[in-house]
Amino acid sequence: MRPGVLDHGYGIGPKLLFRLIRLVSRHPVPDAAKVTFYRPDFYGNHAKKFTQAAMRGPSEWSVGDRELMAAYVSKVNDAPFCIAAHTATSSRAYEDEATVGAVLADLDSAPIGEALKATLRLLGKLTREGTVNADDVRAVLSAGVSRAQVEDALAVGFAFNTTDRLANAFAFEMLSQDGFEAGANYLLKRGYA
Amino acid sequence: MPADHTKRSLHQRLVDRVLQGPGEAPSDLRARAFANAELPEALHPLLDKVASSSAQVTDADFAAALEAGFTEDQLFELVVCAAAGESTRQYEAGLAALDGAAQ
Numbered sequence: 001m002r003p004g005v006l007d008h009g010y011g012i013g014p015k016l017l018f019r020l021i022r023l024v025s026r027h028p029v030p031d032a033a034k035v036t037f038y039r040p041d042f043y044g045n046h047a048k049k050f051t052q053a054a055m056r057g058p059s060e061w062s063v064g065d066r067e068l069m070a071a072y073v074s075k076v077n078d079a080p081f082c083i084a085a086h087t088a089t090s091s092r093a094y095e096d097e098a099t100v101g102a103v104l105a106d107l108d109s110a111p112i113g114e115a116l117k118a119t120l121r122l123l124g125k126l127t128r129e130g131t132v133n134a135d136d137v138r139a140v141l142s143a144g145v146s147r148a149q150v151e152d153a154l155a156v157g158f159a160f161n162t163t164d165r166l167a168n169a170f171a172f173e174m175l176s177q178d179g180f181e182a183g184a185n186y187l188l189k190r191g192y193a
Numbered sequence: 194m195p196a197d198h199t200k201r202s203l204h205q206r207l208v209d210r211v212l213q214g215p216g217e218a219p220s221d222l223r224a225r226a227f228a229n230a231e232l233p234e235a236l237h238p239l240l241d242k243v244a245s246s247s248a249q250v251t252d253a254d255f256a257a258a259l260e261a262g263f264t265e266d267q268l269f270e271l272v273v274c275a276a277a278g279e280s281t282r283q284y285e286a287g288l289a290a291l292d293g294a295a296q
Contacts, residue, residue, distance in 0.1 A: 002252060002255050003255055003259070003265035003268055003269065004265065005265040005266060005269065006269065009265075009266075038269065039266075039269070041210075041214075042210070042211065042214070042216065042269075042270060042273070043207075043210075043211060043273045046203070046206055046207035046210050046211075047207060049203050049206075049207075050200065050203040050204055050207055053199055053200050053203055054200055057199065057200070077247065077248070078247075078248040079247070079248065122287075126283050126286065126287050127283065130279070130282065130283055130286070131282075131283070131286040131290075132286060132287055132290045133290050133293070134290050134293030134294040135294075136290060137287075137290045137291050137293070137294035138294045141294060147291060147295075150287075150291050151200075151288065151291060152200075154284055154287040154288060154291070155200040155204075155284070157280075157283060157284065157287065158204060158280045158281070158283070158284040161276075161279065161280035161283055161284075162276045162277050162280040164247065165243050165244075165247040165272075165275070165276035165279065165280070166272065166273065166276050167247075168243075168247035168248050168250055169239075169242075169243045169247055169250045169272045169276070170272070171250075
């Protein structure tokens with residue numbers, strides 16, 4: 001990662017933990033997880049709490065839906081690490097790799113419900129243009145999405161608009177496909193907390 | 194049913210922490226990184242890209258900021274602030290549009 005302190009600036013506690021995780025999982029600790037242990041009082045602790053609430057807290061959206069939103073926002077932000085991580089997690093949650101692939105390849109023609117599609121469009125526009133208006137939200141509501149679901153989707157947007165930027169700026173190292181699968185398994189079992 | 198504002202308050206806590214809590218970078222500089230405004234010349238390429246086109250950030254952007262005397266810890270904080278700032282503007286724009294859609 002860059003700057004270098006994100007690779008080697010950890011105390012003995014996190015270093016031992018990283019080594020243990022590597023031994024047990026047979027995969028390196030993903031940079032996305034590692035960075036939350038860097039001076040966790042500054043960013044990691046609060047970020048984990050928000051992300052856990054957005055991705056695993058109570059919501060009318062399923063975990064698979066929210067992971068798909070994360071992958072989609074990451075695609076718009078051109079953040080390869082996060083696209084791969086959340087494509088794997090969403091595919092595993094849905095047990096359906098083809099649909100996730102179809103959404104990321106071409107949202108308009110993807111075989112998903114209108115409510116989720118309209119919500120992804122809203123997140124896409126917000127991520128691309130930095131803003132949306134009331135009419136954009138009305139289009140989502142009229143596709144059958146509740147106000148609470150719009151708010152929940154916006155929270156997923158915040159989490160991944162932040163994480164995608166850090167992934168790109170800090171140059172999170174890509175994992176092997178096995179590494180991303182192991183990460184997805186972890187995120188579905190244990191979440192982000 | 195009352196709206197659940199758990200996530201909004203967790204978001205606010207994150208923002209308050211990175212802007213006002215203890216840090217290596219002065220809090221006014223963290224605020225400028227967050228706002229993506231009035232940035233020192235040596236930080237502008239790095240932090241503006243974090244906000245608007247993060248895939249374009251390069252090693253040279255970090256090198257230029259380090260060369261100007263900023264430390265790695267300061268850059269860590271300022272990049273976090275720039276990322277959270279742009280994401281916050283988007284989150285708030287989305288929530289405002291949701292409020293507006295009720296009218």
